[in-house]
Amino acid sequence: MKPSANRPLISRFVRENATTVTLASIFMALLAVFGLILGDRLLSVGTFQSIAFQTPELGILALAMMLALLSGGLNLSIISTANLCALTIASVLQFTIPWGASGSVLWLTWQVGAVAAGLAVAILVGLLNGLIIAYFGVSPILATLGTMIACKGLAIGLTRGNVLSGFPDPIVAIGNGTFLGVPLAFLLFGVLCVFVSVVLRRSSFGQKLYLVGANEKAAQFSGIHVKRVLLLTYALSGALAGCGGLVMMARFNSANASYGESFLLISILAAVLGGINPYGGTGKVSGLFAALLLLQLISSAFNLMNFSQFLTIAIWGALLIGVSALRSGTGIFGRLLLLEFWRAKSVVSEKA
Amino acid sequence: MTAFLELAHISKHFGGVRALRDVDLSLEAGEVHCLVGENGSGKSTLIKIIAGVQAPDPGGRIVLEGREHSRLDPILSTKSGIQVIYQDLSLFPNLSVAENIAIGSHMGLPRPANWNRISDIAAKAMARINVNLDLETMVSDLSIANRQLVAICRAMAADAKLVIMDEPTASLTRHEVDSLLRVVNDLKSRDICTVFVSHRLDEVMEIAERVTVLRDGGKVGTFDASEITSRRLETLMTGHEFDYAPPRPGGEAAEVVLAVRNLTRPGHYEDISFDIRKGEIVGLTGLLGSGRTELALSIFGMNPPSRGTIEVSGKPLIASSNRVAIASGVAYVPEDRLMLGLALGQPISANILATVLDSLAGKFGLIDPAERVAAAGDWIVRLNTKVSDLENPVGTLSGGNQQRVVLGKWMATKPRVLILDSPTVGVDIKAKDGIYEIVHRLAAEGVGVLLISDEAQEVFYHTHRVLVMRQGKLVSEVHPLSSTERNLQEVIYA
């Protein structure tokens, strides 16, 4: 291919995936820096496996958050939805012990049924959010704040705050097993990423979601069923939160009404870091994915350097502010950095 | 008369772009001065320099009440009595009328709020221009016209000597415009200078004493309003002579695509009946508040009528939402293109295809990317629009090209009836022609078009017949071929 034909394609790719490219570059740079400091301790299979184990919980929840953000909203109820889903699965599974031997078809079917019941509950919560937001016209923050507290309350009320633990092997394997060295949870996360990405970029629903997020009124005037799009968005967000709950319970081999609450604000942080516009309408799964890997790299490296995990979250917060400053291009420094970076990037890709 | 404010040799660059070059302007106490020009002619930059928000390039001269300045700043210009009423009015919807008018007394260093003083200032300001509004009402509960009065009162409370009004009549009904003009006369009698910035040339001619025309950042000239016509103004603004093609005949014998019978929605419109034939362009005009847009929205399924029937190509249309209307072949280009017509941050392709996403979707609701690009590209070609990349945000296009995208997204639905609500608002005169051309082509292809506009000229020269609405009723039908523009004006303003 002629280089002249090649150049616009590359620059176009960089332009359209600016977030992903930026984050991936930061990732490579940090990998190099941490690699120099930590050497083989970082650049080992074990590190990458641990990143792969830790990414899915936050990652799936961030996917759930991403959908709501794209529609111009927010979903504060993802964690309580996840826990409610996990507790539903757990309580259905509690009845399994007297039934059929471990390994029997009935035993396996029952687990599938339990997961289905859990996801159904998660979708119901999502539909409730969608109903209140789309049909009653409540602002998403308020609606999901309400369902967040109500769902957590329901979970606490039903379990009296207790932990349900001890699940059959297949469930536990979702959180702790590997396939060809890759954690199953990471595979599940990957599948969900591809699924969400295809839904957003290829389906008519996804296209409508972007339009609704960018300008709800204009979408309505174009004949898009805005209310139905929002209802579906929150239902899907709920379903993804439920998947997050499944992975969480599988990893801890237990479920509780208040697990993972620190993930709530972090999932917003990850999504916005990944280039999802908090006002709706723009953002890609690839950006989110890159942001999550970046966050986990920092976490793993700090862990190896024996820094506290709390220093990690402080750095995460600073990273989001830093990248946002870069993106909004305020200050000569930020603008220069961005410009130089793009220029350097296109030179590199042309040489390659 | 002495000049209150004199600007000489004012230029302004933004980076490499020259927004103003060597503009002179003199404003006298007690005069009504109009500033006209197309989008991007430099009107708003000039206002900002007068308001002190922006500094002119060095070399200019500003003489304010006999004192010379190289530039103004907001505090100086406010102190000297310069008040700008922006198009959005810059009011605080969550505060009372009194607080909005007397907002100036909240400024400055921390101190207790003096509520008595605020009511006092507000009452006095209202008395000065003979306005009477309840001081405690929230501004969010007022009509647009009343909000405008609040904005003018605020200028009064700040002891204005020069009031600049940016597009003040854009969202007013004729009746409201009249009372605004009375207020302007009041200002005049108090020796206050009023500057109108407007694109509605008819109004400009009605109230102005002097008119200054800007084009491409330069001043074309200042004219006495009595010596100039609106047709001449248009030529000065654009630098082009416009030949108005005579109205064209058409659409007499073809089948009826839209039949509206006895349509009524109390408070909006009453007992409306009319037909549109295949290939016919029907104008619908009337003053703001006459029910035009409400009627259009009803045909588009977004404002359910309480009585009457709508038929599209002989089939009754009972629309529970605009989706039903779209499915039966009705398309609607809204007046507010930026808020209702487009998602500005989204790609051009996404905007064009917004109406046909479901029909593009194949198996599992998925859209083939190649087909998507092809479909969007096809419309761009058909609309003669120059686009460097279909995936660029639609907000990067000019107003005229944005409107083409809106037309394109409705052409994609293959409509039988196309309703255009003020399709050329905010579009340069040059770009307007391109839009009319598309409309005429669509009509030639057999679409029935309903063209809504409050500019008599627009409907007169581009439609086959004109329906005139007044206070919710169809009052008259004018045939351009057998009538005159003046006659149409008279029917509208009767």
Place this chain on the structure above:
Amino acid sequence: MPKTIQRWTRSHEFWLLAVVVVLSMFLTAATDSFLTLQNLFDLLTSTSFAGILAAGLLVVLVFGGIDISFTAIASVAQYVALTIAKTYPIGWFGVFFVACCTGILCGLFNAAIIHKVRISSVIVTISTLNIFFGLLIYITRGDYITSLPSYFREGIWWFEFTDSNGFPYAINFQALLLVVAFFMTWVLLNKTNIGRQIYAVGGNEIAAERLGFHVFGLRCLVYGYMGFMAAIASISQAQLAQSVTPTTLIGKELEVLAAVVLGGASLTGGNGSVFGAVLGVMLIAILQNGLILLGVSSYWNQFFVGCVILLAVSATALSQRRRYA
């Protein structure tokens, strides 16, 4: 006058007050212990922390911003102040002074970042929540402070009296701070020109800028005030808990937000009143208290609170929709 009354009966605060009154009357009739001095004082004491924060958050919401980081600010402020108070004899004044300075500084940091980076305040304060909290735990290693100075442990105990059952009562430290916080906020928002400027910016920021308001200064003031209130709340909480645990306050931010929003403050800015915020805080406190008095297991507390919030926001949205339909 009738117009004023009509306006009042259509207001959010009116309906909220009606709900609070009906709920209180019901609880008075249904339980023996609701309308007792002891219970009311307990209520006041236990809502002190959330209430003081609500007063601060109200100002931020009226301004058109939002702050999520105040629990982290509170944690930092109380830790810094009481660490110093443990070793140096700085007294009451010193404790408040150090805590408030710390809180205000954190708030100013938020304001500066929001102004500089120009991204939404939710995102900024989620980031700074993580920064403040992460650094606090990293530096302190999560250690508790237990041996507080004796004057601090005793607190304030004014107008003490004893009821017929021999229980002592007094205007205590928490109740005092709560009342002072709401009073200060009321004065700020309604009785000063600065408060009206805050409302104006919340209503229309662009217009305020055009009129020459010092928006950055106001932003600093608003977020600084939030930091100040977070500091006051944290001292109230530390005195009640008789210890400082750096992790205990985090996670309460959305509950406080819920209370303020229940009180009618809108997330888009410009709307909200101190009276509404007081009622919002009261409604949640009375509801929780009432459920316990009625013998409902405290495990169900949150569920009912969530349902009330959902009902309230839905009812508000539906009634507004009808008014503009």
